[in-house]
Amino acid sequence: MPEPHDDSGQRPLLPQMRLDDLLSELHTRLEAALSTRDRVRSLLDAVVSIGSDLDLATVLRRLTEAAAHLAGARFAGLGVIGEEGHFVEFIPVGISDEQAQRISRFPHGDGLLGFPTRQRAPLRLSRVQDHPSATGFPEGHPPMTTFLGVPIQVRDEVFGNLYLTDKEDGGEFDKEDEAIVTALATAAGVAIENARLYEETRQRERWLSASTEITTRLLSGVDTDEVLGYLAQQAREMSNADIAVVLLPDAADENLVAEIADGPLAKEIIGTPVVISETQCGAAYREGKAIVIPDLRYANCPMLSHRGFRPGLLIPLGTPEHTRGVLLLGKSGVRAPFDSSTRGMLDAFSGQAAVALELAEARQDAERLVVLEDRDRIAKDLHDTVIQRLFASAMTLMSTLRLVDDAEAGERLQRTIDDLDETIREIRSTVFALQHPPTSTDMSLRGRVLAAVETAGRALGRRPGLTLDGPLDTSVPEEIAEHLLAVLREALSNATRHAHAEEVNVRVTVDGELSLEVRDNGVGIPEGGRRSGLRNMDERARALGGEFTTTPREGGGTVLAWRVPLPCASDD
Secondary structure (H helix, E strand, C coil), rough: CCCCCCCCEEEEEHHHHHHHHHHHHHHHHHHHHHHHHHHHHHHHHHHHHHCCCCCCHHHHHHHHHHHHHHCCCCEEEEEECCCCCCCEECCCCCCCHHHHHHHCCCCCCCCHHHHHHHHHCCCCEEEEEHHHCCCCCCCCCCCCEEEEEEEEEEECCCEEEEEEEEECCCCCCHHHHHHHHHHHHHHHHHHHHHHHHHHHHHHHHHHHHHHHHHHHHHCCCCCCCHHHHHHHHHHHHCCCCEEEEEEEEECCCCEEEEEEECCCHHHHHHHCCEEECCHHHHCCCCCCCCCECCCCHCCCCCCCCCCCEEEEEEEEEECCCEEEEEEEEEECCCCCCHHHHHHHHHHHHHHHHHHHHHHHHHHHHHHHHHHHHHHHHHHHHHHHHHHHHHHHHHHHHHHHCCCCCCHHHHHHHHHHHHHHHHHHHHHHHHHHHHCCCCCCCCCCCCHHHHHHHHHHHHCCCCCCCEEEECCCHHCHEEEHHHHHHHHHHHHHHHHHCCCCCCCCCEEEEEEEEEEEEEECCCCCCCCCCCCHHHHHHHHHHHCCCCCCEEEECCCCCCEEEEEEEEECCCCC
16 A cells, blocks of 8 residues: 655655654663663762771761762761660761751651661651651651651661651652662671771770780889879770769768869869769769760769760779779760770779779788888887886986085986986877877877877978877867867967978877967067967967967077866876
């Protein structure tokens, strides 16, 4: 049958129309193939980029950005899931830091955010609001329409989820987007596992090196504060913390005091106390168990709560039966909390800190024992040898005094006998001080007088002479003892600070009355000088029915005499 012709006699247009359709379809398929090739190439580039770095934070950031780029998403986020079912970290793309912080505080198991984890499968929606589980998004989250969520698995564990919302061209996520993001997440799982293994290996290396260094320092006798300072520095660096504080109990065991700190704010934190009772720091100390603090702003820890620190960790130093202190670590800003591997590493470090404190105490005890042995030996020599010889000399002089007819010679002998008697009294006081050195727990009056004199000796540059006569501990009531100590401290302060004395002698006597005499070789009491301290001592004496006098000392200086009656007196 002959082909139809138009009126102009030209060939028909139908074959040309079919050819145009074929060419158009071919062009479309070529564009799709080229697009697929480009996306596959981009996927391969992204996989190579992600796998080329072993830093976990860098890997996660590159993964999130690559997923957003490959799927053409306007917003993207990667939520890392922690041990307690919360996001421990959230890496945003196209979302503000404030919005990312709000998302990171939400449990990952709620609503759509937890669907990829629960089902271990991707979820793709054309309209988020139509899904029955359209919850789990915090207030302030940017408006979303389309959604694609893909789990990231590391072996059999769901490490986290990739979230993509709203394509840039206004379309929907298709099967190809889902496939390419799933492929990226699968490849990223291997990179994440490698980065984690590398990080753990590096941490283990650093831990072994630090442990060896600490052991070396302990065995070489390095100062305890230096060892604890090194430990705090290493613990802070290896746990990626911003502050590390070593808290040790005070003498009363009522507060934990920041003795060692490492970090930018260390100088501001050192010396800060924390009450042991009803605080988490105290609980870690009392119970000997590590405590994870989600947010230090809401913890009763005044040294860190107002300085911008969020995640915290308390590690007891020692065993649960014998805790010697607490290691406090803190991270500033929104950061991932301390994980179980970090806690395990720091537990081992706490054992090293406990060893440091044990060795320090043992060393102090050994040094104290040597000093006490020397004190006992000196006291024994003074008591058994020196005092006996002096006493024998005094008795010989007393017997000789009867044979001397010259009055002047007799007077000289009597003065010598009195000096020997005074020397014997002073040596006996020294022997008592050597045998019973003052301590923070010594509550006897003798011990407190000795402690006051020792303290004044540090300011004076030499220990004042001290004579104690009579039953101080049995005859002086506590009320009068407190007045005596206050007057003694004031007198010693005047001698060292105002009189600029180089030599001070103190005598405390109980003989029917309590008397205190302080002699110094200072500049004396200037006319019109400060009198409030002297007036205070006089008022204390009058309040107890006694008297207070000041007289110039022969050769320069001052003699302060403070006497008060006792309600009753008894012999030793």
